[in-house]
Amino acid sequence: xxxxxxxxxxxxxxxxxxxxxxxxxxxxxxxxxxxxxxxxxxxxxxxxxxxxxxxxxxxxxxxxxxxxxxxxxxxxxxxxxxxxxxxxxxxxxxxxxxxxxxxxxxxxxxxxxxxxxxxxxxxxxxxxxxxxxxxxxxxxxxxxxxxxxxxxxxxxxxxxxxxxxxxxxxxxxxxxxxxxxxxxxxxxxxxxxxxxxxxxxxxxxxxxxxxxxxxxxxxxxxxxxxxxxxxxxxxxxxxxxxxxxxxxxxxxxxxxxxxxxxxxxxxxxxxxxxxxxxxxxxxxxxxxxxxxxxxxxxxxxxxxxxxxxxxxxxxxxxxxxxxxxxxxxxxxx
Numbered sequence: 001x002x003x004x005x006x007x008x009x010x011x012x013x014x015x016x017x018x019x020x021x022x023x024x025x026x027x028x029x030x031x032x033x034x035x036x037x038x039x040x041x042x043x044x045x046x047x048x049x050x051x052x053x054x055x056x057x058x059x060x061x062x063x064x065x066x067x068x069x070x071x072x073x074x075x076x077x078x079x080x081x082x083x084x085x086x087x088x089x090x091x092x093x094x095x096x097x098x099x100x101x102x103x104x105x106x107x108x109x110x111x112x113x114x115x116x117x118x119x120x121x122x123x124x125x126x127x128x129x130x131x132x133x134x135x136x137x138x139x140x141x142x143x144x145x146x147x148x149x150x151x152x153x154x155x156x157x158x159x160x161x162x163x164x165x166x167x168x169x170x171x172x173x174x175x176x177x178x179x180x181x182x183x184x185x186x187x188x189x190x191x192x193x194x195x196x197x198x199x200x201x202x203x204x205x206x207x208x209x210x211x212x213x214x215x216x217x218x219x220x221x222x223x224x225x226x227x228x229x230x231x232x233x234x235x236x237x238x239x240x241x242x243x244x245x246x247x248x249x250x251x252x253x254x255x256x257x258x259x260x261x262x263x264x265x266x267x268x269x270x271x272x273x274x275x276x277x278x279x280x281x282x283x284x285x286x287x288x289x290x291x292x293x294x295x296x297x298x299x300x301x302x303x304x305x306x307x308x309x310x311x312x313x314x315x316x317x318x319x320x321x322x323x324x325x326x327x328x329x330x331x332x333x
Contacts, residue, residue, distance in 0.1 A: 007075030235253030240297025
């Protein structure tokens with residue numbers, strides 16, 4: 001029996017494949033779109049049984065009848081600035097719906113990636129319709145699929161569980177480019193220029209004081225495996241730490257992790273600002289009205305589902321991430 005991981009060469013998908021390998025699972029069908037081939041590096045050290053392009057996989061679905069243990073659907077277009085709504089809806093909504101229908105008809109567990117973008121500019125982040133109002137077509141594509149899942153939960157044929165990821169950071173996200181986490185970009189900026197750049201104030205928040213729920217990819221993977229091992233768990237769940245932190249905090253954690261690697265002392269936020277290690281740039285006009293200045297996951301539903309592990313805070317999580325990137329680069333700081 002095979003496990004299917006879509007988006008398997010991507011950020012979260014490759015980490016799920018890695019976790020399955022650690023658990024002794026190698027009968028994995030990896031599905032992805034490698035038209036941008038750089039992310040294949042995420043798979044080179046992992047063990048899989050087969051690789052299929054995302055389009056070919058849909059065409060060959062029936063050949064897997066009776067051969068699948070579960071589908072972990074992480075593949076999507078995650079570019080929140082994508083303006084081609086037809087592409088976004090076909091790629092994120094319609095593709096997911098076809099997979100869901102096929103899995104439900106054959107009673108195959110279906111675990112998928114949603115997004116905290118469904119909440120838009122709201123201030124309450126609970127898995128309930130009245131708090132959901134996405135700001136862009138990416139968020140809408142995720143929201144609409146979540147709505148389908150909710151309507152079908154009572155009559156489901158097998159497990160279906162969706163995870164609204166908040167701001168995920170960690171190893172193997174380089175291929176995402178401008179859509180990679182702020183921790184990724186802050187590392188590059190400080191290692192290359194000795195400073196990081198944050199947005200000036202927006203949405204009623206001061207410079208760098210916009211706050212979001214930053215969650216380690218390691219925590220995200222642990223949640224996926226928790227549900228994979230418990231096929232009775234179904235629904236749509238937030239996956240975040242439940243504690244919002246500012247962009248200033250993330251910048252300080254990144255800089256200080258790099259400073260520690262150089263044998264330099266930790267600096268407080270005010271000192272980082274005074275010395276120019278943190279500077280502020282104008283808020284981009286293109287993001288006005290489309291930017292989440294505040295997110296914080298309500299994780300009560302996730303806890304009620306029995307997930308009891310503590311989430312890594314940004315100081316520990318970003319410290320580990322920085323150490324990983326330094327090892328991976330094999331370059332002096």
